[in-house]
Amino acid sequence: MVFPIVTPAPTSSDQTPGAGPPAVEDLSRRDERWQIRVRNLHKTFGPQHVLRGLNLDIERGRTNIIIGGSGQGKSVLMKHLMGLLKPDEGQIWVDGEDVVPFDTRQMAVLRRKFGMVFQYAALFDSMNVVENIAFPLIERYKLSRDEIMERVRDLLRRLDLENVGGIEQKFPPELSGGQRKRVGLARALIDRPEILLYDEPTTGLDPVATKNVDDMIRRTADEFHVTSVVISHDMASTFRIGDRISMLAQGVIIVSGPPAEVLVSRRPELREFVETSGLVPREEQA
């Protein structure tokens, strides 16, 4: 079946709302390169039109970063990818399946492909570290306590949390910001997802902790072979860990491509972002 849809070019794109030549492509086939393909996504909250026909491609097995200013709809986009929000219009293709019309049961199956690391970890306050990490396993499978503990301890070891004194029995308020992020990552990874979504993972962290989280994302992508989607407005982190960078502005992706291409884009929104972050010297005004 062929779906006539307006799409961006696969490597880099400049999308303008309501513009762009229509190209016909078959999105219902599993694509070896692109794992998630978002087409013409619209979302409105009351009078606010947040997403305005957004197109986006997420590359399989790579670290995909979505940057953009505050209030541009990055978290809204993330919640659409995870199925926490339904779009007003548009399609989200995951491995060749449009997941927008999915019912609750299909969505529950789909979500097993995903792991999500929340901005402030969203650990359950009423559970200790082990219970938090084991939660997806307890809810989804009938595993013995020993099997669960083995997988939890394995993850704690791989995420360098094993030798942190008595961390297993600690509750979220007793953890530092960096530890929370890592426990949140462990919880997202415990069911071996194919796609990991990070919602602004370095927000509120000091520069050293930020670098540690960056390393953790990079290492996780390499070690667990997952597709990573990172929502961020931290430009230094973005260029440190990103394989592919997309910029969201005015409800659409205005630039998308490898870091080297994005860095030289002439889009004013992106230039301002890049120059303000100090990654490249600010250009003199003509």
Added chain:
Amino acid sequence: MSASSSVDGPPQKTVAVNAIAAALLDAALAPIRWGLKYAGDHAILLGQALTGLVRKPFRLRLFLEQAQFVGVGSLPIICLVGFFSGAVSAQQAIAALRIFNQERFVGATVGISLAQELAPVFAALMITARAGSGMATELGSMRITEQIDALTTFAVDPVQYLITPRIIATVIMMPIMTMVFNIVGLVGAYLYAIFLEHIDLGQFIEQFRYWTDPKDYIIGASKAAVFGLTLSVAACFQGFYVRGGAKEVGLATTRAVVAGSVSILVCDYFLIDIFHLLWSSQS
């Protein structure tokens, strides 16, 4: 051409009057619309929670935790308020009955008023203040820290996981707490009447046994179960749908206590009529 009319449409004056009439009607209907939406939203949440009760997985542990929080955790405050409510009721009853030289009826008076009214209403108000506010705060905090979103990402129905155990635990624990309130209230009334007012012990117990009936306790317990439903739905609704930050969680908690308390008193008015009607039609 007149300034107040046009060639094609109705006179401008008529249009303005129509607009004002429509606005007034809209304003008059707004509270009704709001009330219907408010009740409808609560009913939807209750429906989802009850659906969760008959759908796997069954989470007995969560129910027991909530029963512990609503019931066992509320025991001290229920006992404290129950004791003094019983004593004060006895004090007022003796003062009134003394006019007719009928103080011996204090046991019956306090027993009936505790069983049908004071115990279910006061216990429900105490549970609203303690457990209802706790539920709203906990759920609100979970919402703003994205813990509820996290549950959804693990394909867990947050209504079934969070709301169903709270509502069921409150509905079951409320009649039990009401019975505790009754017992402790009677002890308070007994101690006040016997030791401070020197009412005859035999008369106190005999009149209580003669005039109170199991139906008084059945009515009280049934009312308590309904109060448990209304207060828990109000608390869960306010907490579950919080948007914003810490300030909104505080406001939601306040709304939960107000809505829970008002719903208890409003329901009480209708329930007592319904129960008396049902009982008189059966006897």
